[in-house]
Amino acid sequence: MDGIINILKPPGMTSHDVVYFVRRMTGIKKCGHTGTLDPGAAGVLPICIGRATRLARFVTEGDKTYRAEITLGVQTSTQDAFGIVIKRTDASAIGYENFKLVVEKFSGEIIQTPPMTSAIKVNGKKLYQLEREGKTVEVPTRTVTIYELKIIESWDWGTANPRILFDVTCSKGTYVRTLCSDIGKALGCGAYMSFLLRSRVAVFGLHNAFTLEDVEAMTKENKLANAVIPMTQAVDHLPVLEIHPSAKKSVCSGATLYPSGIRSGSKILKPDELVQVQLDNRLLGIYKAVVDIKDTEERIIFRPEVVFSSDIN
Known part of the structure; x- marks a missing residue:
């Protein structure tokens, strides 16, 4: 199977x-x-x-889509509901329009610092393992992309802890709890992620x-x-390269794929882009586009990431 x-x-x-x-x-x-x-x-x-x-x-x-709830005025050690409350701030002065203006700044490429309770490895060890050992290390920042952030519903404006439900579509590597925490910092009242549902991968x-x-x-x-x-x-989200039948043997053996072996699909691709390599709608492997220089001219060729010895429906 x-x-x-x-x-x-x-x-x-x-x-x-x-x-x-x-x-x-x-x-x-x-x-x-x-x-x-x-x-x-x-x-x-x-x-x-x-x-x-x-x-x-x-x-x-x-990319991935989540439905999350952010609660303002509370900061936790894990940036979500499972940590220890480390600070409380009265967020009753924060209004919906103020919140919306701040959230709009968290679109496109943003910089995040993953939490110590994450599974990211530093020096060969996961951060949450180091955190359990009482160790602190410098956590490298990362650039992630927020494609869309849409407010769905909100409650308790005018109280110490307003709550906002939102949908976010983001790139891989995005921590939604860190997003909530960073929004809280930008508002000046702190915040944590009080609910999370991943609705799409x-x-x-x-x-x-x-x-x-x-x-x-x-x-x-x-x-x-x-x-x-x-x-x-x-891998439906990856673009498709359809090859000529004569190139099948070399592809299945893990050889580099050159323009001469490609029937269609290569003209729209960029360097480092991952593609499906197919023959008659059957998957042969996943390749990466790379720049090759031949006779002083640049061209895109494809090198294997994963190949299968036989085609897959």
Whole structure:
């Protein structure tokens, strides 16, 4: 069984707990998730099975959408509801229009400093492990992209702790709890993320997600295959290069793909862009566009990231 099961992770489970559950249900040891979702959060968590584990990192390249709640006037040690309250500030003077103006500044490319409770590695160790050991290190900043931030609903304006529900679509590597904390800092009152639901990862959304109970029931009825999404759909967000049949052998052996082997799709691509390499709508591998200089002229060629010995539907 090769493919992806899109799990609707409940709060209270780690991403690895979900991987273990799917491994137990399928009997397949080769399983992996496509990006950690905090234990306290719920939402979309695609689990790759079999050969699809080789595509996991490409799924994470896609953007993500979250529904989150920010509570003003409270700062916590983890920037979410599971940390210790470290400061309270009366945010009753903050109004909706003021909040909206500040939030509008958090669009496009922004700089974030991930929290110490994150899974990012520094010097070979995850930050949350160092934090548990009582160690503090300099956390490198990162540039992330906020594609859209839309306010859905808000409550308790005029009180010490207004709450705002919003949807955010962002690039990989974005910490929504850090976004909430940074918005609070910009407002001068502090804030924390009081709720989080991940509603989409690349092409995987709530509409095609299965609960753990769904998966268990389908397993008992020998219908689990109905929940498995084909590997090609996992990378639907990547552009497609269609090759000539004569190039198939070299592609499947991991050779560099040159313009002469390409039937269509290369003219719109840029350096470092990841692409699906296909023949007759069958996936042969994932390649990266790179700049090559031939006879003093630049051209785009493609080098393999992942190749499959046989094509995949």
